[in-house]
Amino acid sequence: xxxxxxxxxxxxxxxxxxxxxxxxxxxxxxxxxxxxxxxxxxxxxxxxxxxxxxxxxxxxxxxxxxxxxxxxxxxxxxxxxxxxxxxxxxxxxxxxxxxxxxxxxxxxxxxxxxxxxxxxxxxxxxxxxxxxxxxxxxxxxxxxxxxxxxxxxxxxxxxxxxxxxxxxxxxxxxxxxxxxxxxxxxxxxxxxxxxxxxxxxxxxxxxxxxxxxxxxxxxxxxxxxxxxxxxxxxxxxxxxxxxxxxxxxxxxxxxxxxxxxxxxxxxxxxxxxxxxxxxxxxxxxxxxxxxxxxxxxxxxxxxxxxxxxxxxxxxxxxxxxxxxxxxxxxxxxxxxxxxxxxxxxxxxxxxxxxxxxxxxx
Numbered sequence: 001x002x003x004x005x006x007x008x009x010x011x012x013x014x015x016x017x018x019x020x021x022x023x024x025x026x027x028x029x030x031x032x033x034x035x036x037x038x039x040x041x042x043x044x045x046x047x048x049x050x051x052x053x054x055x056x057x058x059x060x061x062x063x064x065x066x067x068x069x070x071x072x073x074x075x076x077x078x079x080x081x082x083x084x085x086x087x088x089x090x091x092x093x094x095x096x097x098x099x100x101x102x103x104x105x106x107x108x109x110x111x112x113x114x115x116x117x118x119x120x121x122x123x124x125x126x127x128x129x130x131x132x133x134x135x136x137x138x139x140x141x142x143x144x145x146x147x148x149x150x151x152x153x154x155x156x157x158x159x160x161x162x163x164x165x166x167x168x169x170x171x172x173x174x175x176x177x178x179x180x181x182x183x184x185x186x187x188x189x190x191x192x193x194x195x196x197x198x199x200x201x202x203x204x205x206x207x208x209x210x211x212x213x214x215x216x217x218x219x220x221x222x223x224x225x226x227x228x229x230x231x232x233x234x235x236x237x238x239x240x241x242x243x244x245x246x247x248x249x250x251x252x253x254x255x256x257x258x259x260x261x262x263x264x265x266x267x268x269x270x271x272x273x274x275x276x277x278x279x280x281x282x283x284x285x286x287x288x289x290x291x292x293x294x295x296x297x298x299x300x301x302x303x304x305x306x307x308x309x310x311x312x313x314x315x316x317x318x319x320x321x322x323x324x325x326x327x328x329x330x331x332x333x334x335x336x337x338x339x340x341x342x343x344x345x346x347x348x349x350x351x352x353x354x355x356x357x358x359x360x361x
Contacts, residue, residue, distance in 0.1 A: 133211070152260070230244055247269045
C-alpha cells in the first residue's frame with residue numbers, strides 16, 4: 001500500500017492506494033478520526049453498489065449506525081434535486097455534526113457527496129473512496145459541486161475530505177469508456193506539469209488492460225503527485241490551480257450543450273485538450289505537433305472530432321460562462337510548451353474561426 005500526504009493551506013490528509021484496501025476501511029477510519037463517529041452515511045450509485053457496497057459495510061462493523069443512499073449513475077445525478085433529497089434523508093436518519101459521509105464511487109458520487117458533507121449542518125467530515133480512474137483527479141483537492149442546466153459544477157465549494165482511500169482493484173470492473181474517461185485526466189496532468197510522465201505513459205501504457213497491480217499504483221502516484229503539488233500551492237483556484245482546467249473550457253461546454261451523460265467527462269476533455277493545443281499553436285505561433293498527439297489519442301479509441309450536432313456560436317456562449325471567464329471574455333489554459341501553461345484571454349472572433357476549422361485538424 002502506498003501512502004501520500006495531501007497538503008493544502010487549510011488541511012492535511014492521507015491518501016492510501018493499494019489493492020483490496022476497501023476491506024480495511026473500518027480499521028483505517030479508526031486510526032484517522034479524532035472524535036467518536038455517531039453515524040455513517042455511505043453515498044454510492046446504482047452501478048457501484050452491487051459491486052462494493054457490502055464490502056464497505058462489512059468493514060464498518062464496529063460502527064453502530066451505518067446508512068446508505070444509492071443514486072442513479074451518471075452526471076445527471078449531480079443536480080440540486082438529488083442534493084436536496086440526500087439532505088432530507090440525512091435529516092430523517094438523525095445524522096448530526098459528528099456523523100461521517102463516505103463517497104463510494106466515481107467523480108459524480110464524490111462531487112455530490114462532498115457537497116452534501118460541506119453543507120449539512122454547515123459541514124461534517126467525509127471520506128473519498130474512489131472506484132474509477134477519473135476519480136483519481138476529482139477525489140483529491142476538495143472541489144465539491146453540483147451542476148446547473150446552464151453550466152457544469154457551477155454550485156459548489158472547496159471542502160477537503162478526511163482521507164482518500166483508493167482500492168486499485170475496483171478499477172478492474174470499469175467498462176472501457178470509463179477507462180478512457182479517467183485516462184484523459186491522467187494525460188492532462190502530463191501536458192500541464194510533467195513531460196517525463198507524459199513520455200512514460202506513451203512508452204508504458206498501450207492498453208487499459210495493463211493498468212493493474214504495481215503499474216496501476218505507479219500511474220496513480222505519479223498522476224496524483226501533480227494534483228498534490230498544485231493544490232498545495234493553490235487550494236482555492238486563485239492562481240495555478242486553474243491550470244488543472246486544461247481542456248476543460250470547451251469540454252464543459254460540450255457536456256452542457258449535449259446534455260449531461262451523452263458523453264463522458266474525459267472524452268469531452270480529450271476533445272477540449274486537442275482544441276486547446278490548436279489554440280496554443282495559434283496564440284504562441286509555435287508547433288506542438290498536434291497531428292502526432294491526435295494519432296496517439298486515437299490509439300486509445302478517443303474520438304477527437306467535435307460532435308456534429310453542436311453549434312459553434314452556442315458553444316462559445318457557454319464557454320463565456322466558464323468559471324475562468326472574466327466579463328464575458330473566454331480565458332483558456334494554453335501551453336507554450338509541454339509542461340508549461342498559463343491562462344490566456346482568447347477573443348470571440350478567434351474562437352469562432354478555430355472552432356469552425358476544428359474538424360480540419
